[in-house]
Each structure stands twice: as C-alpha cells, then as structure tokens.
Amino acid sequence: MKAVSVEEAVAMIPAGASIMVGGFMGVGTPERLVDEVVRQQKTGLSLICNDAAIPGKGVGKLFDAALVSRLTATHIGLNPKAQQQMLANQINVDLVPQGTFVERIRAGGCGLGGVLTPTGVGTLVAEGKRQIEVDGKPFLLETALRAQFALVHAFLADYLGNLAYALTSRNFNPIMAMAADTVIVTAENIVPVGVIAPDHVVTPAPLVDYLITNG
Amino acid sequence: MDPQIIIARRVAKELKNGNLVNLGIGIPTLVANYVPSDLKVFFQSENGLIGTGPIPEQGMAHPTLTDAGGRPISALPGASTFDSAMSFGLIRGGHVDITVLGGLQVDAHGLLANWMIPGKMVPGMGGAMDLVTGAKRVIVAMQHAAKGKSKIVAKCTLPLTSARPVNLVVTDMAVIGFPDGKATLLETAPGISVGEVMAVTEAELDVPDTVPEMRI
Numbered sequence: 124m125k126a127v128s129v130e131e132a133v134a135m136i137p138a139g140a141s142i143m144v145g146g147f148m149g150v151g152t153p154e155r156l157v158d159e160v161v162r163q164q165k166t167g168l169s170l171i172c173n174d175a176a177i178p179g180k181g182v183g184k185l186f187d188a189a190l191v192s193r194l195t196a197t198h199i200g201l202n203p204k205a206q207q208q209m210l211a212n213q214i215n216v217d218l219v220p221q222g223t224f225v226e227r228i229r230a231g232g233c234g235l236g237g238v239l240t241p242t243g244v245g246t247l248v249a250e251g252k253r254q255i256e257v258d259g260k261p262f263l264l265e266t267a268l269r270a271q272f273a274l275v276h277a278f279l280a281d282y283l284g285n286l287a288y289a290l291t292s293r294n295f296n297p298i299m300a301m302a303a304d305t306v307i308v309t310a311e312n313i314v315p316v317g318v319i320a321p322d323h324v325v326t327p328a329p330l331v332d333y334l335i336t337n338g
Numbered sequence: 339m340d341p342q343i344i345i346a347r348r349v350a351k352e353l354k355n356g357n358l359v360n361l362g363i364g365i366p367t368l369v370a371n372y373v374p375s376d377l378k379v380f381f382q383s384e385n386g387l388i389g390t391g392p393i394p395e396q397g398m399a400h401p402t403l404t405d406a407g408g409r410p411i412s413a414l415p416g417a418s419t420f421d422s423a424m425s426f427g428l429i430r431g432g433h434v435d436i437t438v439l440g441g442l443q444v445d446a447h448g449l450l451a452n453w454m455i456p457g458k459m460v461p462g463m464g465g466a467m468d469l470v471t472g473a474k475r476v477i478v479a480m481q482h483a484a485k486g487k488s489k490i491v492a493k494c495t496l497p498l499t500s501a502r503p504v505n506l507v508v509t510d511m512a513v514i515g516f517p518d519g520k521a522t523l524l525e526t527a528p529g530i531s532v533g534e535v536m537a538v539t540e541a542e543l544d545v546p547d548t549v550p551e552m553r554i
Binding site: 151 | 359379383384386387400401402403404406407408413419420422423426429431454459461462463464465466467468471472497498499500
C-alpha cells in the first residue's frame with residue numbers, strides 16, 4: 124500500500140477507464156475521489172455501481188458532469204439526470220438484479236468465471252443468457268464482473284491499509300476491493316496499526332493499493 | 339380507514355415471532371407500524387442491516403445508518419450489519435421468512451410484475467427479483483385497482499419480476515391466495531362484499547362458500 128494525495132490517485136485513472144465505486148444511494152461512497160474525478164474531467168467512464176445515487180451526491184456527481192458513457196447498476200430510478208441520459212442514449216445502461224450484481228463482482232474478485240443464480244429465470248433478465256439445470260432446477264449463468272479501478276470508502280484504515288467499515292456504509296465496498304486491478308481507498312479515520320483488531324479487519328491490507336491521505 | 343392502513347394492518351397479522359422480514363418501499367414500509375409490541379420480528383434493510391428501528395429523532399441521525407432509499411434510520415439493540423453479498427445471500431438463500439412488496443400487476447397464477455413499465459418507467463429492479471425468487475413467503479401489498487383498472491389481472495402484460503408465484507396478495511378490498519396455483523378469494527375487507535370484489539377483479543377468482551371478513 125502506498126499513501127498518496129487524492130490528486131495523484133485520480134491522475135492514474137485514464138479517460139474511458141472502467142471503475143467500480145462503493146456505496147448505496149451515496150452512503151459509503153468515497154466522495155473525495157468522486158469530486159476529484161469530476162475536477163480532472165475523466166470522461167467516457169465505464170461505471171459499475173449499485174445505483175446512480177441522486178444529483179449532487181456520490182456517483183450522482185458523475186452524471187451531473189456527464190462523465191459516464193456506460194453504466195452497470197441495479198437501480199437508477201432516484202436520479203432523474205441518469206434516467207434522462209439513458210433515455211437520450213448518452214449512456215449505455217445494463218440493469219442487473221442486486222443479488223446478481225454483487226455476486227458477479229464477488230466472482231470477479233474470487234477467481235470464478237461467474238455464478239449460477241435462480242434470480243431472473245423466466246424474465247427479461249434471462250434474455251441472451253445460458254440457462255443451466257442443476258438437480259432439475261433452472262439457473263442463469265451470470266458472468267464475473269471486474270474493473271480497472273475500485274474506489275472504496277472505509278470507516279477505519281490503519282497505516283498498512285487494513286480496513287473496517289461502519290454500519291450501512293459497508294455495502295459493496297469490501298466486495299469491490301477484491302475485484303479491480305487497482306484499489307484506491309478513502310477512510311474516515313486513518314489509525315495506527317493494531318487499532319483495528321485482527322478479528323475486526325474486513326478488508327486485509329494486501330488488497331489495498333493506494334490510501335488517500337487525510338487532512 | 340385509509341386504504342393503505344387497512345392493507346398494512348392486515349399484512350402485519352402475517353408476521354410471526356422470530357421472523358426475518360424484508361419490507362419494500364411504499365405501502366409495505368407502513369407494516370412495521372402495526373406489529374404488536376410483544377412480537378419479536380427482525381426487519382432487514384437490504385443495504386446491509388438486520389434490526390432496523392424507527393426514523394431517528396431530530397439531530398440523532400447518522401450518515402452511515404440508512405435504509406435502502408438512503409434515508410436515516412435507527413438500529414435496535416441486537417442489530418447486525420453486513421456487506422451486500424451477505425445481504426443478498428440471506429435473501430436468495432431462503433433465510434428471509436417474509437418479504438412484503440408493492441405490485442403493479444399480479445395474475446391469476448400469482449405471478450408478479452412490479453419493476454418496469456416499458457417506455458415509461460425503467461428505474462431498474464434493485465433487489466425485487468432476488469426477493470421474490472428467494473424469500474420463503476412473498477406477500478404483495480397493493481391497492482386492488484389503479485384508476486379504476488384491476489391490478490389483479492388474468493395474465494401480466496408488464497414484464498415479470500420472477501417466475502416464482504407470490505404466496506399472498508393483500509389489497510384494500512381483499513386477501514387473495516393461490517392454493518393449487520389458482521387465485522382464490524380468502525377474505526374481504528371490512529364493509530366490502532364478495533360481489534364488489536368480483537366486479538373490480540379482472541382475473542377469475544375461486545370463491546369458497548364462505549369468505550370471512552378481514553380482521554384488522
């Protein structure tokens with residue numbers, strides 16, 4: 124793990140990159156990283172995030188600045204800007220059931236080619252996908268999902284990069300921290316090694332590439 | 339009584355001691371207000387919490403304690419938090435005893451459409467497809483009709499949420515179940531006759547000899 128400024132970290136992300144961003148309706152999203160992506164105007168992003176948040180919050184700011192060209196998400200109904208950009212064909216949107224979304228990312232981070240899920244069988248979601256029977260029950264083959272960069276937000280990070288999360292801001296963060304080539308983290312608090320007890324570390328330090336310095 | 343409250347009170351009667359319950363947005367959210375205080379029910383919020391409590395008092399909200407809509411909530415003693423893979427493992431894995439969801443249409447075989455109106459409303463399915471596919475019991479809480487049109491239809495014209503039929507539909511006029519895969523009128527709302535229900539229901543309903551009135 125290397126400690127860097129938010130400017131240095133975002134400078135590593137090229138325009139058109141694929142990025143996974145943690146958070147659920149903007150809760151648990153690394154706001155400082157999103158703000159810097161907007162400031163450095165990283166265009167044509169392929170965004171993987173649970174939702175589009177709301178204008179002015181979390182990844183919602185990426186839609187305000189029209190930086191997204193492709194979106195994989197589970198729900199965008201609370202962001203009218205993302206909706207407009209989808210209906211105007213400015214963004215190519217892939218809507219995925221939430222349990223499938225997280226399992227595809229988990230698979231991507233765990234070296235699996237995909238997962239078999241019953242969710243979506245017999246619906247529009249099944250179109251174009253392989254259906255596989257196991258013990259007489261139908262499942263859809265949903266392929267793994269990875270990105271070049273994961274932007275993750277934690278509650279605690281220690282000097283080595285061990286991470287712990289708070290309440291409902293955990294959500295997709297620890298899953299995404301497994302599934303990208305480069306993992307960049309912001310934390311509410313950076314604390315000495317040992318403050319997070321081994322049993323309470325959720326994301327082990329070797330997964331973190333860059334920790335954004337505070338203050 | 340307000341139609342939404344009739345629905346919420348009747349659905350609350352379905353919850354049993356020790357149940358793990360997931361409530362969708364809209365009318366389902368109201369169900370939590372009518373759970374008897376002596377009943378211990380665990381409510382799950384799919385953004386990663388079991389043990390959701392009421393909306394916190396003014397000044398007591400925390401930015402990392404929110405519901406699936408991103409609004410502040412509280413956590414009750416004994417609550418637990420987890421990531422989204424665990425949350426949907428609970429849902430898809432059959433660990434959630436009851437999910438209560440809103441609906442756009444339910445058909446004569448209990449199939450539900452509740453996530454999309456092509457060309458009009460394409461918000462994404464969020465967790466709805468996993469909930470309907472994986473929860474032990476699926477209860478739909480919705481108005482019986484919208485703008486005079488029955489929401490209990492012969493066959494769904496909107497895209498389905500799951501190939502798995504729901505277990506129970508509670509509306510402001512009736513309770514409908516699906517024994518042997520066929521829509522059956524189980525109860526009528528207070529002051530509503532069987533004939534009135536039949537008149538605003540598009541789907542063919544089986545009607546037993548006696549249909550009791552909802553107890554709310």
